[in-house]
Amino acid sequence: MPTLEEMKELNRSFVEEVFNKQNLDHADQALADDFVEHAEMPPGMTPDKQGALQWFKIAFGMSSDMKVEIKNAIASGDRIASHTVMRGTDTGGAMPGVPPTNKPFEMESIDIMRVNEEGKFIDHWGITDTMAMMQQLGLAPSPPSG
Amino acid sequence: MADVERNIDVVRRLEDAYNRRDYSVLPELVRDDLAAHTPSADPTGQNHAGLQANNEGAYSAFPDKVTEIQDIFGEGDLVITRVRNTGTNTGGLPWFDIPANDAAIDVEWIQISRHDPDGKIAETWSQMEVPKLMQQLGAMPGPEGM
Numbered sequence: 380m381p382t383l384e385e386m387k388e389l390n391r392s393f394v395e396e397v398f399n400k401q402n403l404d405h406a407d408q409a410l411a412d413d414f415v416e417h418a419e420m421p422p423g424m425t426p427d428k429q430g431a432l433q434w435f436k437i438a439f440g441m442s443s444d445m446k447v448e449i450k451n452a453i454a455s456g457d458r459i460a461s462h463t464v465m466r467g468t469d470t471g472g473a474m475p476g477v478p479p480t481n482k483p484f485e486m487e488s489i490d491i492m493r494v495n496e497e498g499k500f501i502d503h504w505g506i507t508d509t510m511a512m513m514q515q516l517g518l519a520p521s522p523p524s525g
Numbered sequence: 526m527a528d529v530e531r532n533i534d535v536v537r538r539l540e541d542a543y544n545r546r547d548y549s550v551l552p553e554l555v556r557d558d559l560a561a562h563t564p565s566a567d568p569t570g571q572n573h574a575g576l577q578a579n580n581e582g583a584y585s586a587f588p589d590k591v592t593e594i595q596d597i598f599g600e601g602d603l604v605i606t607r608v609r610n611t612g613t614n615t616g617g618l619p620w621f622d623i624p625a626n627d628a629a630i631d632v633e634w635i636q637i638s639r640h641d642p643d644g645k646i647a648e649t650w651s652q653m654e655v656p657k658l659m660q661q662l663g664a665m666p667g668p669e670g671m
Contacts, residue, residue, distance in 0.1 A: 453605050455598035460605040489635040489652045506652035
């Protein structure tokens with residue numbers, strides 16, 4: 380079983396390779412074959428490794444300059460949680476069915492991953508502030524102030 | 526009790542208090558100068574009175590609201606909590622312009638809390654499945670309609 384520091388390193392390298400370098404091979408190696416996605420998936424995508432890899436491929440096309448920064452990480456037992464912020468420009472149509480707005484966006488996510496004995500991700504739970512992105516792109520009304 | 530275990534206990538006690546609508550324990554569990562970061566949401570409800578108003582507001586929309594901690598762990602002064610929130614919209618959500626419609630909701634939220642040296646919650650970062658909530662309330666088309 381990986382140590383807490385090793386799990387944090389798995390998370391760091393996943394963010395760096397997959398989100399910041401768009402390295403799909405890294406994602407393929409980092410996810411266990413029996414990986415289960417517990418977060419909401421876009422329609423038509425299965426909540427497994429194949430669906431997750433398919434989703435990454437689509438996400439890479441949404442924004443040409445997408446970068447993810449880790450703000451906080453929490454490790455315990457076989458779980459690693461991370462609070463991240465994703466910044467980019469909507470160059471490829473970040474919202475399905477809507478043409479690219481070419482506006483910048485910045486959205487936060489909180490994710491929990493479970494790691495198996497071999498140091499591969501086996502479960503993922505996560506919530507991303509997609510409403511914030513929609514508001515920044517002008518695709519959803521902003522919240523009332525005050 | 527180690528600090529991490531004590532901090533986890535504080536989050537459990539707070540969630541239990543919210544479920545019982547008992548606000549007498551708030552000063553013991555949460556700092557009154559709490560900094561709550563909930564992107565794209567109205568940045569109110571930071572002090573004890575605000576937290577009580579938030580919870581009561583949720584009960585006026587969903588009088589049968591129940592929250593259940595699905596996962597909780599911590600490291601250092603941070604705790605991560607994944608919570609399932611169910612209820613029925615028999616009261617309406619005037620701030621979202623949604624009338625009472627008996628819609629059943631079943632969504633999750635994930636929160637990271639930072640605890641002060643006494644274990645009290647000093648800062649929180651939260652994400653909720655807002656698009657899923659809006660779909661369940663009938664206020665937003667489902668993924669097929671997007």
